[in-house]
Amino acid sequence: MARMYPGTLPEHVLKNPKLSSEIRVYNTIRDRLSADYRCYYSRSWHQADGDGGEFDGEADFIVAHRENGLLFLEVKGGRVSCRESDNQWLTTDRDDFTFKITSPVSQAMKSKHHFLKRLKERLGSRYIRARHGVILPGSTRPVRALAADAPHEIVAFGNDMAKLDQWIVNRMAGVSDDREMPLGMDGERALEEILAGHFELQAHIGCSLSDDAKEIERLTSEQAWILDSLDHNQQLAITGGAGSGKTVLAIEAAVRSAEGGCRTLLTCFNVPLANHLRELCPSHPNLVVAGFHSLCGMFSEKAGLTISQKHDDDFYQNVLPNALVEAVDRMPDLRFDTVIVDEGQDFKDSWLDALKLALGDLDTGRFYVFYDDNQRLFSHEGSFVSALPQSVIPLSRNLRNTRRIHAVMSKWYEGKRSTPAGPEGEQVAIHECRSREQAVKVVADRIRTLVTSGQLQPGDIAVLDASGSINFGDNIGGARACRADKIAKNCVIVDTVRRFKGLSRPCVFVIGLEGLTDPETIYVATSRANILLELAGSPDDIARIMCFGS
Known part of the structure; x- marks a missing residue:
């Protein structure tokens, strides 16, 4: 049996009565030619010339043999005729309806020349043996040739169908030009790549990512109506998981308070997040946006306090927070009408106490804490928020x-x-890697592909190292890199999971997966991507984080 492409005919072909002649030829070639023949059915082609013209065609059958070369066949069903007055080819079906058709000889010749040109581009100037022919299963052999370009030897009629396989072999093995050469093994491979080569395109996700980003932006902006319900509450803890819009609401609440004439503080623990909040908030004389420890230092300096310069753990845990309380006592004008804390789960109870004491009036001042009780990476206290x-x-x-x-x-x-x-x-993409070095290379290659293909900008991307031990330098995948606390325009953010907490990017790569050892850190790492998350690490670490098999 010959090797057929496709291996079986599609259902829509088998059910089409107009294709009955082609189905008959397909079955004959499949069943009667030997296994060293290959046959390609219904292969369309497109060609453009140097003058801007474009041409389309289709070869009904292309028969290939490593030694005997190529045979291009056109099949026409019904009773075929050619009108003498204008050389118009016609076919008449069994219901006696007559239709104009393109010359099958011309069609076969054009297909032959097109695919020989395609092969020449791959194989060089080799003069491959190639023939063309026509099969007319519904017509009997006439006495004379059909036309000057259609002698009997290149046409098979209904009379020949019983021995069509032999007709094909004879047609391909006929008199040879001395210049002709076999198709060869390389020719077989080239032809298969042209006519039946499998391909799987990489998805260009730029458009889908843009659509997803717009939908997320729309949903997040709709959260602002919740603030209308908070006006009657002076003190409030607002809880929500990652992605629930806490930071957006915190910013909106701060801006509304400042525009309403209230001196307002918007603060958080994480320095990169504080910088991000400062960038997002419009400048307003009533609005102060600062990281907690930065605020403590700034106010103690304004109040002229002398504090220890030993920047140890006690300095941040106790000295700076106590200095904040002393500073607002010494300079009451530093106090606030509204204090809004984002990522409140990162704060020690004593720090929140200090912030509350920074209110101008403990009874009428507004104190809002937005928090996620599943993200206690920096503090495990919670009695203040719970109260x-x-x-x-x-x-x-x-x-x-x-x-x-x-x-x-x-x-x-x-x-x-x-x-x-x-x-x-x-889909969340996973890249199984044997080593950290391979993971870094895989991520760098992915970034290069996403950026050079225009699917993402460098500023849309973050690479988070959960192990904290990989040094990327100032470049990754051909794009400039920066830290989360020093974000530069058009740069890929490269930092640790902990330092990126509270931030997000459209696309996030997570590496150093062996460093993700507890549920809280895994949760933070996997929730930083808005629309595209990719993990690179060992198969075991990926299976653990993705919960495969659970």
Whole structure:
């Protein structure tokens, strides 16, 4: 049996009565030619010339043999005729309807020349043996040739169908030009690549990422209405998981308070997040945006306090917070009407006490803490937050992450479950690597591909090292790199999971997976990507984080 492409005819071909002649030829070639023949059925082609013209065609059958070369066949069903007055080819079906058709000889010749040109581009100037022919199963052999370009020897009629396999072999093995050469093994491979080569394109995710980003932005902006319900609460703890819109609401609350004439503080623990908040908030004389320890240092300096310069653990845990309380006591004008804390789970109770004492009026001042009780990477205290009135509208929807990212991160969330509201998004990509060096190379190559193909900008990407032991330098994948606390325009952020806490990027790569040893850190690492998350590490670490088999 000949090797056929396709191996079986599609259902839509088998059910089409107009293709009955082609089906008959297909079955005959498949069943009667030997295994050293290959046959390609219904191969379309497109060609452009140097003058801007474009041409389309289709070869009904291309028969290939390593020694005997190529045979291009055109099949026409019905009773075929050619009108003498204008050389118009016609076919008449069994219901006696007549239709105009293109010359099958011309069609076969054009296909032959097109594919020989394609082969020449791959094989060089080798003069490959090639023939063309026509099969007319519904017509009997006439006495004379059909036309000058259609002598009997290149046409098979209904009379020949019983021995069509022999006709094909004879047609391909006929008189040879001395210049002709066999198709050869390399020719067989080249022809298969042209006519039947499998391909799988890499998805260009730029458009889908853009659509997902717009949907997430729309969902997040809709959260602002919740603030209208908070006006009657002077002190409030607002809880929600990663992606629930806490930071967006914290910023909106701070801006509204400042524009309402209240001296307002928006603060957080993490320095990179504080820098991010400062960039997002519009400048306003009533609004102070600062990291907690930076605020303590700044106010103690304004109040003229002398504090220890020994920057040890006690300096940050106790000295600076106590200096904040002393500074606002010495200079009451430094106090605030509204204090808003983002990522409040990172604060020690004593720090929150210090911030509350920075209010101008403990009875009328507003004190809001936005927090996620599943992300206590920097503090494991919680009695202060627990003592605050809880929000009557919990932030229970994940608006920032795609559903597929949410499915991974939510496995590691130990608080109240959130509901994904974002778009479906791309699959979470995994790259199994044998070493850290290979993981770095894989991520660098992916970044280079995403950026050079225009799917993402460097500023859309973050690389998070969970182990904290990989040094990337100032370049990754051909793009400039920066730290999370010194974000530069059009740079890929490269930092640790802990330092990137509270921040996000459209695309995040996580490496050093062996460093993700507890649920909280895994949760933070997998929730930083808005729309594209990729993990690179050992198979065991990937299986553990993705919860394969559980």
